[in-house]
Amino acid sequence: MDQLRRQFISYDWDSSGDVSKKELVQLIVDVFPDMAHDPEKRPLLLQIMKDADADNNGRLDFSEFLQLMRTVEDLGDLTQLQKERQVIDQTQFTSNEVSEFRSIFLEVTKGEARMSLQDFKEMMSPICPMGDRNSHAISAMWFEICDSTSKMFDFPDFLLMMRRLLDINFANMNQRLHRGPQHRKAW
CATH class of the missing domain: 1.10.238.10 (EF-hand)
Incomplete structure (x- = not known):
C-alpha cells in the first residue's frame, strides 16, 4: 500500500x-x-x-x-493467462508436461514470475554442455522469444523455448533426458 x-x-x-x-x-x-x-x-x-x-x-x-x-x-x-493458453495450444505439451515444466520454472526462479538467461543456462547445463557454441545458440534463441524490453522469460516464453529445444534435439538433449532420472532431477 x-x-x-x-x-x-x-x-x-x-x-x-x-x-x-x-x-x-x-x-x-x-x-x-x-x-x-x-x-x-x-x-x-x-x-x-x-x-x-x-x-x-x-x-x-x-x-x-x-x-x-x-x-x-x-x-x-x-493477458498473461491468455498468452499461456495460446502457448500451451501452440506447443502441444500435455497438461502433465506443463505442470512439470511449471514446477521446474518455479524452482529455478524461486517462485518469481520471470527467469533470466543466466538462470536458464545454469538449469540446462547438466543436460547440455554449456560451451561457447551451445551458450551462444541458447542466447540467440532466447532473444528471438523473449520480450525485448525485459529480456526475461515468463512461463509461456519458457514453454516456447523448451518446445524449440526439444524439437531440434538441442545438443542431443532428448537422448540425455532418456538415459536416466538423474538428468531430470538436475533441473
Whole structure:
C-alpha cells in the first residue's frame, strides 16, 4: 500500500490530493503504454478510466487510483493467462508436461514470475554442455522469444523455448533426458 501511495503522489504534481488533467495524461501513458497510443484500443482505455473515476469529476483521488491500479493488475493477469493458453495450444505439451515444466520454472526462479538467461543456462547445463557454441545458440534463441524490453522469460516464453529445444534435439538433449532420472532431477 505504501508503494501505491508513493506512486499516486508521484502523479499528483500539484499536491492537490488527486490526479487530474496533465497529471492524468502522464499516468495513462505510464500505466497503459500500448493503449495510450493505439486508436483501436482507445474505447477500452476510455471505459477503464470512466470505471475508475467513480464520481465522474475527471480526476482520480487515491481510492479511485487504487481501483485503476487493480484494473491494471487484473488486465495483466488476464493477458498473461491468455498468452499461456495460446502457448500451451501452440506447443502441444500435455497438461502433465506443463505442470512439470511449471514446477521446474518455479524452482529455478524461486517462485518469481520471470527467469533470466543466466538462470536458464545454469538449469540446462547438466543436460547440455554449456560451451561457447551451445551458450551462444541458447542466447540467440532466447532473444528471438523473449520480450525485448525485459529480456526475461515468463512461463509461456519458457514453454516456447523448451518446445524449440526439444524439437531440434538441442545438443542431443532428448537422448540425455532418456538415459536416466538423474538428468531430470538436475533441473
